[in-house]
Amino acid sequence: MVDRISKDEVLHIAKLIKVDVSGQEEAFSEILTDTLDYVVTLNELDTHNIDETYQVTGRKNVFQKENVSATLSAEEALSNASKRVGDLFGAEAVFDR
Template structure:
């Protein structure tokens, strides 16, 4: 097991990449926390997991699919547009959603 130490300079570089401004106390705190986290990962890397099957999904949940079928009783385009406040070329006009 190797002793990995994350220095305050390394934390400062990470903070800069994340556009974070950290105080000296925060740099010291995160340096210790990153070092402790890497120590835990180093311990986990020593475990023999050769007999453990790979797991990609642990909840047992799966996607549920259903056939796309035409709904009975759907409205025609004319019926939809008759109550629309603003319409243009057969479409409903709304306020913009995205800024340009």
């Protein structure tokens, strides 16, 4: 079993990972302690005869073959555009400046 993570350690970890834990130090102390206990338990397991698992879905290749085909010209694509900016579709601004 891992020693309980102290409030100071929780605050130090929170500072390192830039997370605000104010008012929740005790809860995080318990969560971190439980997590480290679990890691210790996993480290104690005998895995000598266990094959490494790096892929569990059985899929070999999920890529599709790229099919290049003719596309619309810029003029055809923009023919029904309500607003154009050169050879681009125009849109109203969504951010305030």
